[in-house]
Amino acid sequence: METVTLTIKNQPTLYLEADTITPDNFSGKKASEIAALHAYEGRDQVTLGKYFEVSGEGGATAEDTRIVVKGNVSRVKYIGMKMTAGEILIEDNPDMYTGAWMHGGKLTVKGNVDAFAGIGMKGGEFVIEGNAGNYLGAAYRGDWRGMQGGVIRVKGKAGSDIGYFMNGGTIIVHGNTDVHVGTHMEGGKIIIKGNAPSKVGGQMVGGEIYVYGGIDVMMPGFKYAQDEELEVDGEKGNFSLFHGDTGERHPKRKGQIVYGKLYLRN
Amino acid sequence: MSEYLIKNGFVFDPTQGIKGDKADIAVKDGKIVKSTEISSKAKTIDASGKTVMAGAVEIHAHIAGPKVNEGRNYRPEDKLFTYTPKGAGKRMAGGFSIPTTFKTGYEYARMGYTTAMEAAMPPLFARHVHEEIKDTPIIDEGAYPVFGNNWFVMEYLKNQEIENTAAYISWLLEVTKGVAIKVVNPGGTEAWGWGLNCLTIDDPVPYFDITPAEIVKGLIEANEYLGLPHSVHIHQNSLGNPGNYTVTLDTLKLAEKFKAKNKFGREQVLHSTHLQFHSYGGDNWGNFESKSKEVMDYVNTQKNITVDTGCVTLDETTTMTADGPFEHHLTELNHLKWANVDVELETAAGIVPYVYSPDIKVCEIQWAIGLEIALFTKDHMRTFITTDHPNAGPFIRYPRIIKWLMSAEARKERIDTFKHGAKMIEATHIAGIDRELTLYEIAQMTRAGPAKSLGMANLYGGLAPGMDADVVVYDFNPNTPHKPDDIEKAFSRAAYVMKTGVPVVIDGEVVNNGNKRTIWVHAKVNENPQVMRDIKDKFLRYYSVTQANYDVSKHFVPNPYVIEVDAT
Structure with a gap:
């Protein structure tokens, strides 16, 4: 696997939209070609080379390409957008849309990510x-x-509106979240190992939400069903299952109504 | 003085019966002229080995106005990754199924379309429609105000007052700067205000106690009384429901009693739009099937009807119609977001995103029905290509529809990759049709036909001397072997497009914003104090705006082209 290292050398005045920073775009390219890739600063088209020192070169395919992003990238958006394979390691705190519409590969952020990740x-x-x-x-x-x-795994805490309209996949948050978890959720799994204050599973049609800590205010559309012994994220626990959101439409499968599942750890 | 000579192309012009002969098209000061009338200084455009047609005419699309704009507002995801930055003389443009006004103009022009009709203008929001038309570059545009659920119309027609209906229509066309009488789900949209619908032509409208059949017949009569350029343009009752083809035939039969009366050469009294949505058999989505044959067998025998296809293009799109109850029905089916509005005394509208998936049997059948309508057609001067943009698909897919119509191989390729191909074939006729339309028939369906149906055959849709110089050159040689995809490619990006004598597209790229006009119809009637009093009264009693704030004043229509009709 080849490694490309991007070290930020100039801070953009506006935010830099750098959706070209992906193993897919870097594969098969030399440092100079990578530096010539386009990004946008406001309405101006710029090159990555204007802001980043590029070293190393891309592998033959995206799968063989690893990107390390160093320095203060808090004004850089869209890193890893639509990546399909390979790896990206961001050592600092990137701005919004990190890993947006990601298809595959591995993206690691050492610091914090902003919204829409x-x-x-x-x-x-x-x-x-x-x-x-x-x-x-x-x-x-x-x-x-x-x-x-x-899978998205957050070692710290997460903001509001996570998993909004989620259809599949897994989000694991080790800390607490803010309000509105899994709103309109139709599938997939959200595991919150801390607390979620309120509005958890609003208008949820399907899928599963696990909360290990507490929920300050439950949505009124959830009904207690039963207690269950489950293994979640590799550890066993005892959970209370709530069905919801009963205010929302729910499909039927084999004559049974399918609800969203909200598990509260006992 | 600008002169052009488009030389040596293979010309397809149904208005003159030219079927691919090599010919030169001469242009002088925005009009087509005889080759002998231009000087030697004329700029020559070499079209040798290429196809030459008149600018295409869009007879039915939702491209301007509050409904389209609400679609843009509530579907930011439709714009995602679609924007192109501004260029020389070009604005930033984007959107897929509900493009910006600028993109609308650019994309139509690049496909060789030079005229387009906005298919449903709510009169109360006519100003918004015209503001968007004004901001849509290059193409000439007009808009059809909707009449099928209008309180005035229902009240007058309840008492068979054709003259009053005509006077009201004349007034409304003038104040909204409209082109024709559009009818959407006659009576049904008003019934929606009571939580009801009119699913047959005999279901009475609540309170008004009139039936869709009476509304349609009355409007046809008023249309011919006025002698408007276009006929009544109808979106029928029970759109999109399995088994609706009987309602379709019932409605079409209403036209039998009437004869076209106008000075524009129009022969039909009823244009039935997006027929695909109205040619369904079965009684549920399980046994849903095509009834295109039954519908087209009837249409083929009736000279007083024109139709357009409403082809499903198998894309993710945004449905939007003045058929309020239908959109509610749709959101209950697909559970996607729904917008709905009631327009006071006039109409309503609804919007729901829709994904026509090649993995869903019903969508595959809908795809087949749209094409079958075109392929079962005997007279292509009476059947036109549309997608009811954006309802069955975005208009940018016309080249793909042309490919499917011109190539049985392309249709087979598509069917072979359907998930439920065998079941789809059972429910449709498409697999058994080997007909391939000719370029001449395509020119009829996209140029001469719609222009004639609109009563604008003297202006648009042909290359005869005296007509507007809307000329398109496609990089397509009909006499050499080609693959189906070559058709789509050529029609997607015209090699050369001229709009009223101004080159607007060269090699598929917009080079000029042209001299866009807004078409509207001024129908003069005898003074009618009763109707004027009724209008004043309705504004005082019911409208949320005053009459003075209703009129589309001149500055909304900076470059008008007014078609005069005298019904006095």
């Missing part, structure tokens, strides 16, 4: 060692197709 994600592994912002693994504005596959 992993939106519309279809596959791959996305690890955030710090905290995540709002709309993690959500749908793009207006869209009804949120996260559909893959």
